[in-house]
Amino acid sequence: MDIITMIIAALFSQNFVLVQFLGICPFLGVSKKIDSALGMGIAVTAVMVLTCLVTYPIYAYVLIPLKIQYLYILVFILVIASLVQMLEMFLKKFSPGLYSSLGIYLPLVTTNCAILGIAKTVTATVSEGAIVSMAFSLGGAVLSGLLYGLGFTLAIVLLAGLRSKVDKLNIAKPLRGFPITLITACFMAMAFYVFTLVA
Amino acid sequence: MTNVLLFAEQSFNFVGVLLAFGITAGFALVMGVLILVVSHLCAVEEDPRIKQVEGCLAGANCGGCGYPGCSGYAKALVDGTATLDACGQTCADKKAEICGILGVEMGSTEPTICVNACCGGTQCNDKYSYQGLGDCVSQNALAGGSKACSFGCMGAGSCADACPYGAIEVKDGYAQIDPALCRSCGICISTCPKKLIKRIPASAKVFVACSSECRAKEVMSQCKVGCIACGKCARVCPNGAITMVNNVPVIDYSKCTNCGTCAEGCPRHCIKYVHGDK
Structure with missing residues (x-):
């Protein structure tokens, strides 16, 4: 897959939030302000890159040779959660500025389905008879982690921008707050659906 | 049938079960030890x-x-x-x-509550019909809001939206603060574009519900309950707690004894009781 196709797929036609509907919780929960949405997006991107970097070798060099691929959810969640915990402690010690802006979002995304989704995506396999081999290279896996993370950031920042406008409008009382946010997200998903038809 | 047989065959695969268990436990152990090490390496001392x-x-x-x-x-x-x-x-x-x-001295921490220093609302004339975004800042940006009085509460309720305690409600066209729910956090004070909301001591019973600095003639043309700066409150106050500043009375709560004479005497009824009618 050439890089342009990959970028378009990750940002638009296979967007994690608006096309694959993964990671809806932070998408709706942390999209009130553009600043916090951007922080969440960066945290998700960072954790996605880390996830790809770690889960790919585990899947390729531990789970496949031992033929225990079915354990992937358990092992991935365990490893990702611990690593994010360590990353948080590392940031707290060595970069308090980054910690105060990202620190609160990191624990929120550890067990997010978007993170497990990216791990599942990049560890896709191709089997020829009995031989099972990985569909991506490690570099490709990390790159797609970064791109899908940016796709998530794009979606959440766009929604935050729309919400900050919508909140000021005179909306019928029963629709204020979350209902109108869900409707906004729905229209965004419909708009992104067009990309899947084109691609 | 074959499925059941397969399952029966697999359920005896103790090596597979042990392998799965061992791998998971191994990962957990490695991660646990790593977290322990990192938490010691990256311990941050906090007061x-x-x-x-x-x-x-x-x-x-x-x-x-x-x-x-x-x-x-x-x-x-x-x-x-x-x-x-x-x-x-x-x-x-x-x-x-x-x-x-x-280990510090306790300063003066008398509890306070917030009050809206305007009671115009529907009693105050409109200078135009506002049709824009429903928050006070947007409305204020358009020629200072739709109210004829440039000091008046526009009643769009930005303070009510901002209040984390649900203490503010827009009634009769202006924001009214429930003193029982107000915790004096001050978020409404910074939200209000007209700077109408003021803190007063929680023990106070009366407050001045008008901020108009205009002269009597102008106020009369704009609002039915605006202060016309007649100065009656300052004259009748038995404790001399009220002074007229910029055409509005200012109550010195250190002298006020909550007698209510000013509120009784006000011809425009814009000195109000905090807890409703007396």
């Missing part, structure tokens, strides 16, 4: 008083003090960059406890 002070605060995380949540405020208190006055909701004995932890 233990921060946690103690945070435990004494109200914990509502309203942000009224201007710091990000109660933990940020606790840190500022320990650093000495914030004072206890900034928090309107932690009760007096908890504040005394914090003073004990920090």
Whole structure:
């Protein structure tokens, strides 16, 4: 897959939030302000890159040779959660500025389905008879982690921008707050659906 | 049938079960040890008083003090960059406890409440019909709002939306604050584009519900309940607690005895009782 196709797929036609509907919780929960949405997006991107970097070798060099691929959810969640915990402690010690802006979002995304989704995506396999081999290279896996993370950031920042406008409008009382946010997200998903038809 | 047989065959695969168990446990062990090591390497020393002070605060995380949540405020208190006055909701004995932890003198921390210094609302004329975004800042940006009085509450309810305690309601066209629910966090004060909301002592019974600095003739043409600066309240106050400043009365609450003479005497009924009608 050439890089342009990959970028378009990750940002638009296979967007994690608006096309694959993964990671809806932070998408709706942390999209009130553009600043916090951007922080969440960066945290998700960072954790996605880390996830790809770690889960790919585990899947390729531990789970496949031992033929225990079915354990992937358990092992991935365990490893990702611990690593994010360590990353948080590392940031707290060595970069308090980054910690105060990202620190609160990191624990929120550890067990997010978007993170497990990216791990599942990049560890896709191709089997020829009995031989099972990985569909991506490690570099490709990390790159797609970064791109899908940016796709998530794009979606959440766009929604935050729309919400900050919508909140000021005179909306019928029963629709204020979350209902109108869900409707906004729905229209965004419909708009992104067009990309899947084109691609 | 074949499925059942397969399952029966697999269920005897103890090696597979042990392998799965071993791998999972192995990963858990490695990660656990790594976390332990990293947490020791990256331990950050924190002043233990921060946690103690945070435990004494109200914990509502309203942000009224201007710091990000109660933990940020606790840190500022320990650093000495914030004072206890900034928090309107932690009760007096908890504040005394914090003073004990920090070893500082307890300042004047008399509880306060917020009041809206305007009671015009529907009694105040409109200068145009506003059709824009429904918040006060947007409305104020358009020629100072739709009210004829440039000091008046526009009643769009930005303060009510901002209030974390649901203490503010727009009734009769202006924001009214329920003193029983108000914790004096001050978020409404910074939200109101007209700067109409003021803090008064919680023990006070009366407040001036008009901020118009205009002269009587102008006020009369704009609003039925606006202060016309007749100065009657200042004259009838038995304690001399009221002075006229810029055409509105100002009550000195250190002299006020809550007798209510000013509110009784006001011909425009714009000196109001905090708790409704007396």
